[in-house]
Amino acid sequence: MADDDDDVKQADAADAAGGGDEAPAAAAEGDAAAAGEGDDAPAGEAGDGGAEAGDPDAVYDVPVEVTAVLGTATMKVSQLLKLGRGAVVQLDRMVGETIDLHANNRLIARGEVVVIDDRLGVTMTEIIKSDHR
Numbered sequence: 001m002a003d004d005d006d007d008v009k010q011a012d013a014a015d016a017a018g019g020g021d022e023a024p025a026a027a028a029e030g031d032a033a034a035a036g037e038g039d040d041a042p043a044g045e046a047g048d049g050g051a052e053a054g055d056p057d058a059v060y061d062v063p064v065e066v067t068a069v070l071g072t073a074t075m076k077v078s079q080l081l082k083l084g085r086g087a088v089v090q091l092d093r094m095v096g097e098t099i100d101l102h103a104n105n106r107l108i109a110r111g112e113v114v115v116i117d118d119r120l121g122v123t124m125t126e127i128i129k130s131d132h133r
Helices: 002-016 022-029 077-082
Strands: 066-069 099-103 106-116 119-127
Touching: 099 119
Parallel strands: none
Antiparallel strands: 066 099, 099 106, 106 119
């Protein structure tokens, strides 16, 4: 009788956790593979046809526009139309100040401009934590 009560408690606990009919047997037998532990197959290859919830691989191919803002300037349209080749636009930042890094128009970090093999790059010096989740 006590064994029957234990089996019912295990079944109730598994159902509450979303286990269904197979979870109590796996838990009772100690079968780690049936419980999802030690599974070597990558997520999405278990015959379900897609990625599992919480799988970070699902977002690796999402395009993100990254912008490094050296500074900003405000001008009238008439001034903008007068600009030509070689024109200099004065920005609101000084040489050596940090620049802003945006991902999809959201500020994510600040950094410094670096030159690597005749190309410009950015070294991140501060990560900006967002309150949005």
